[in-house]
Amino acid sequence: MVKVTVCGAAGGIGQPLSLLLKLNPQVSELALFDIVNAKGVAADLSHICTPAVVNGYQPANKEDKTAIVDALKGSDLVVIPAGVPRKPGMTRADLFNINASIIRDLVANIGRTAPNAAILIISNPVNATVPIAAEVLKKLGVFNPRKLFGVTTLDSVRAETFLGELIDVAPTSLKGKISVIGGHSGDTIVPLINVNSDIASKVNKLSKSQYEKFINRVQFGGDEVVKAKNGAGSATLSMAYAGYRFAEGVLDSLAGKPTSTTTVPDSSYIYLPGVPGGKELASKSLKNVDFFSVPVVLENGQIKSFINPFESLKVTDDEKKLVETALGGLESSIKQGSSFVQGSKL
Ligand SMILES: NC(=O)C1=CN([C@@H]2O[C@H](COP(=O)(O)OP(=O)(O)OC[C@H]3O[C@@H](n4cnc5c(N)ncnc54)[C@H](O)[C@@H]3O)[C@@H](O)[C@H]2O)C=CC1
Numbered sequence: 001m002v003k004v005t006v007c008g009a010a011g012g013i014g015q016p017l018s019l020l021l022k023l024n025p026q027v028s029e030l031a032l033f034d035i036v037n038a039k040g041v042a043a044d045l046s047h048i049c050t051p052a053v054v055n056g057y058q059p060a061n062k063e064d065k066t067a068i069v070d071a072l073k074g075s076d077l078v079v080i081p082a083g084v085p086r087k088p089g090m091t092r093a094d095l096f097n098i099n100a101s102i103i104r105d106l107v108a109n110i111g112r113t114a115p116n117a118a119i120l121i122i123s124n125p126v127n128a129t130v131p132i133a134a135e136v137l138k139k140l141g142v143f144n145p146r147k148l149f150g151v152t153t154l155d156s157v158r159a160e161t162f163l164g165e166l167i168d169v170a171p172t173s174l175k176g177k178i179s180v181i182g183g184h185s186g187d188t189i190v191p192l193i194n195v196n197s198d199i200a201s202k203v204n205k206l207s208k209s210q211y212e213k214f215i216n217r218v219q220f221g222g223d224e225v226v227k228a229k230n231g232a233g234s235a236t237l238s239m240a241y242a243g244y245r246f247a248e249g250v251l252d253s254l255a256g257k258p259t260s261t262t263t264v265p266d267s268s269y270i271y272l273p274g275v276p277g278g279k280e281l282a283s284k285s286l287k288n289v290d291f292f293s294v295p296v297v298l299e300n301g302q303i304k305s306f307i308n309p310f311e312s313l314k315v316t317d318d319e320k321k322l323v324e325t326a327l328g329g330l331e332s333s334i335k336q337g338s339s340f341v342q343g344s345k346l
């Protein structure tokens with residue numbers, strides 16, 4: 001019996017993500033929360049002949065707290081794609097003013113109502129919204145760093161697709177052969193070719209300019225979609241796929257299926273000092289930057305361990321330079337997120 005709650009379920013990501021979750025037979029209850037149209041989306045999905053019972057929760061007005069509490073009660077996994085997306089000309093950081101308080105308030109409700117749930121944060125800027133969530137949970141005394149995940153899977157999905165095109169290999173064969181670490185915006189995104197994998201020799205044959213173009217395309221893949229949608233939002237369908245891919249891993253781990261050890265697992269933006277060996281990684285290789293996306297091994301809906309990229313994936317000198325650049329951007333976003341909560345009343 002697994003209950004999953006989606007906050008922001010009626011949005012561009014929320015709807016297709018909820019559809020994918022409805023198709024997962026492990027989900028027994030799917031609670032869809034949004035400030036608009038949650039009941040409509042729930043009624044629609046509830047006609048699909050899979051086991052999950054779907055309910056929509058929508059507050060009657062701004063003061064109504066019962067909808068969110070009912071949506072979260074007993075939840076094992078909460079996925080959050082709530083908040084505003086970018087328009088052309090904006091950076092993800094420009095979303096902070098609106099999305100920071102949305103995440104703070106939703107996570108405070110999770111901390112009070114479903115403190116044992118695994119939390120997957122999709123809302124941007126991820127580099128800051130995850131530190132916001134951590135700080136809120138700390139303030140409430142219920143922070144379990146093993147259960148807080150910033151969803152960066154879309155960067156891996158893009159890396160697999162774009163590299164597959166470039167080296168003429170099926171993208172489906174690239175899962176685990178290229179990892180993406182760091183954060184989730186522009187030059188904080190660091191794709192790593194896993195040098196032990198069989199693609200390393202093919203990648204080595206790429207020219208410097210082809211390699212650099214590939215890195216840039218992964219780092220700025222989100223902008224490609226924002227530009228093409230021309231004011232109508234950012235990636236939604238590819239994000240729903242990516243968010244589901246990560247959520248499915250959490251659901252599998254809740255069902256007792258271990259993360260595969262034969263390939264490198266997907267990364268997630270996590271609070272490193274909260275997992276064994278994380279503090280050491282941060283101090284030795286990341287100038288004490290505490291939030292960082294690394295490949296994570298899951299067990300029972302939480303992080304069991306992570307793969308240290310510097311030890312297991314043999315980061316090249318070029319990749320180390322990318323990490324160095326990423327750390328600057330991450331540090332300021334993390335500070336911005338944490339101080340926002342420190343100055344807030346929950
Ligand atoms: N992590 C990642 O890789 C990605 C993150 N995103 C981010 O995901 C977020 C959502 O994007 P879209 O679905 O395209 O936006 P959208 O505007 O289509 O949907 C957002 C939904 O959130 C709802 N919402 C707003 N405030 C809420 C609250 N307090 N409680 C519950 N629901 C609330 C809205 O009513 C709307 O239905 C954006 O911040 C976007 O930047 C987008 C793509 C990739």
Ligand SMILES: O=C([O-])CC(=O)C(=O)O
Binds near residue numbers: 085086124
């Ligand atoms: O670019 C955006 O604003 C949405 C996003 O995070 C992505 O597509 O990676």
